[in-house]
Amino acid sequence: MYVFRRIFLMFPIIAFCISASADEIPIGWIGPLTGNSAVLGVDSVKTISMVFGKVNSKGGIGGRKLRLVAEDDQYQTAKSLTAYRKLVAVDGARFIFVITYGGLFALADAAERDKVILVDPLDCDEKIAALNKYVLCVAKTTESLGTIAAERAVRDNHLPAAIAYLEGDPFPKVTAEHAKDRLVKLGAEPVIFEGYQSGASDFRALIGRMKKAGAKSLFMYGYDE
Known part of the structure; x- marks a missing residue:
């Protein structure tokens, strides 16, 4: 509606x-x-x-x-x-x-x-x-897609968090940066903040780095990955 x-x-x-x-x-x-x-x-x-x-x-x-x-x-x-x-x-x-x-x-x-x-x-x-x-x-702010996710992660204690975003496209990176900024302001700097290439389908290396860093949540800003 x-x-x-x-x-x-x-x-x-x-x-x-x-x-x-x-x-x-x-x-x-x-x-x-x-x-x-x-x-x-x-x-x-x-x-x-x-x-x-x-x-x-x-x-x-x-x-x-x-x-x-x-x-x-x-x-x-x-x-x-x-x-x-x-x-x-x-x-x-x-x-x-x-x-x-x-x-x-x-x-x-x-x-x-x-x-x-x-x-x-x-x-x-x-x-x-x-x-x-x-x-x-005529949409909700782009920033809110990142800040709301960050606030939810802090509220529900899904920390530390990792953030990954699609490179080569301004929208995912902007949203990811707002999520990172909000986490930092809330005293929960993400343990991973990195981009990935379009067409990527194997994220085992990223998951491995997340486990090593102790991440409990992943913010992934892309499309159909």
Whole structure:
């Protein structure tokens, strides 16, 4: 219900930024639908499609139906840029959901130039807030994903803790750093803080280091590992 409510709150903005002469409203979506990070995108598209279906069944927005145009970028920034250009130039989208964290930053300047609204429905942090007025976020703060886990570990005495994060992607590292910072402030510095490569599937060495360090919990920030 919370996710539905966040999307519904976007409708006044959608109506404002779309030409009144359009028979339908193309809404763009950029994110991973295939690859290691597909778990982030598949459910997002399903949820937004369900919401749009409900709105369209009641006449749409101002008599215009919403049409979701989803582009798979496999959570790769370069592909986010290609998807953005296609959505704006070919599909005429003036409002685009962006799931890929790094892609959001890469697209910010183009969105300001083109006067296209970008919305991140998954992440919200100070770095996103510092971008231009055409970039919005409607999610819980990214920081909270790390701080809440840290506070829970301290509360339930799952200490000492180890933290591992996916390298090459800003989102997992940012979240991991917030978890580490919160643990340190609570007097429970993690015994392990390290990154791992995309595609990794054998974590026996990490588990061995955890056992040696006496870790009782693992914060793992990635996707489908």
